Amino acid sequence: MREPGSEGTGNREKSGSGEPGTEGTGSKRTGGFGGDRFALERNPAVETGRSYYGRMTIPRIVYKGHGTANDFVLYADPEGTLRPEESEIQFLCDRHRGLGADGLLRLVPTRLHDTIPQLDADEAERMIADGAEWFMDYYNADGSVAEMCGNGSRVITLFAKQLGVWKGEDGEKFALATRAGVKYLDFLGPVDGLGKNVFHVNMGPWKKGDDGHYRVSLVGVPGNVRGTFVDMGNPHVVCIVDDLVGVTRGVDTELPGVEALDLSRPPVVEPPLEHGQNVEFVRIESLAGVDCGRAYMRVNERGVGETMSCGTGLCATGVVLASMTGVSEWYIRIRGGVVRVDVFPDRVELTGDARIVGRFEFLEDDVDDATRAVHFA
Numbered sequence: 001m002r003e004p005g006s007e008g009t010g011n012r013e014k015s016g017s018g019e020p021g022t023e024g025t026g027s028k029r030t031g032g033f034g035g036d037r038f039a040l041e042r043n044p045a046v047e048t049g050r051s052y053y054g055r056m057t058i059p060r061i062v063y064k065g066h067g068t069a070n071d072f073v074l075y076a077d078p079e080g081t082l083r084p085e086e087s088e089i090q091f092l093c094d095r096h097r098g099l100g101a102d103g104l105l106r107l108v109p110t111r112l113h114d115t116i117p118q119l120d121a122d123e124a125e126r127m128i129a130d131g132a133e134w135f136m137d138y139y140n141a142d143g144s145v146a147e148m149c150g151n152g153s154r155v156i157t158l159f160a161k162q163l164g165v166w167k168g169e170d171g172e173k174f175a176l177a178t179r180a181g182v183k184y185l186d187f188l189g190p191v192d193g194l195g196k197n198v199f200h201v202n203m204g205p206w207k208k209g210d211d212g213h214y215r216v217s218l219v220g221v222p223g224n225v226r227g228t229f230v231d232m233g234n235p236h237v238v239c240i241v242d243d244l245v246g247v248t249r250g251v252d253t254e255l256p257g258v259e260a261l262d263l264s265r266p267p268v269v270e271p272p273l274e275h276g277q278n279v280e281f282v283r284i285e286s287l288a289g290v291d292c293g294r295a296y297m298r299v300n301e302r303g304v305g306e307t308m309s310c311g312t313g314l315c316a317t318g319v320v321l322a323s324m325t326g327v328s329e330w331y332i333r334i335r336g337g338v339v340r341v342d343v344f345p346d347r348v349e350l351t352g353d354a355r356i357v358g359r360f361e362f363l364e365d366d367v368d369d370a371t372r373a374v375h376f377a
């Protein structure tokens, strides 16, 4: 394993919401840590044993990355000793006291499932059997666990590529274990209009609830809009707010346009969903051809707030748009860029950019003070 951003090869060893009434759908082995001892010893982010701080479980060195500006703190934990606590996640993601991010991504071997919250051991073994040796342990900025993160899957795969645990050459796919099953990723490189480190992700099956079953409103804003539930492994309610081309059966809303919405507070969804939800607000902008549509989306994420992008939310939006229009290929603009979503009867595919932007070393005293501030504020 080598440090992200460093050159060199090194020898690598192989190592070993649902909602009632929904409809929808139902490898390769990669290299592991262990062979590249030089990089492993040199990189405190993956130092074995305890973390740098007596009472903390996060590493001293972490990385920052984003997928269309949905940003993450991330680190590798090859020995499963750096499982973050809720207050540590809140600290890392705090944009004022910490590093700042929408969420935390921990890359951990799937076989260490006893260090991974909310992952069933049998499910972990099934994913290993499917070739997914590495698990994306994702947390929202508030410290809550979520089942899946679409943008995070691209960012953590780029990280795995830079660490050298996956080569991504000759069409080799990366099998990434997640709480929502194995996701398979391909590295496409630069793609016009999408970015320079573009990944294609098979996001797997989707389930859609009854059209417009939910009423969604915003605190302090008169009116509401109809929303449709989509399960992408995590829960979404998709609201079509504008239809500039009149391809839908009509948009039932009293809200202002997508750009004017205040998404700083969680939308109110009626009837409420048991585990909460991410809410997407969408404008259909054009149908460039019979097979391709364009839309604009904003999102308020469960456990985070408004984000610049949400991969699972983009897939959920694609599912609703495809169902309303019959068009299955969508370029969807969000505040953080553009992604492509392809909807099939049995799966959704997401194509978009990923970046690792830096390496961050905490100063011990500052980390200690900052987490204490979060603890007792």
Ligand SMILES: N[C@@H](CCC[C@H](N)C(=O)O)C(=O)O
Residues within 6 Å of the ligand: 070, 140, 145, 146, 147, 148, 149, 150, 151, 152, 234, 235, 278, 301, 302, 303, 304, 307, 309, 310, 311, 312, 313
């Ligand atoms: N930003 C993510 C979704 C992260 C999880 C979500 N906030 C939840 O709680 O379900 C994405 O890119 O999919």
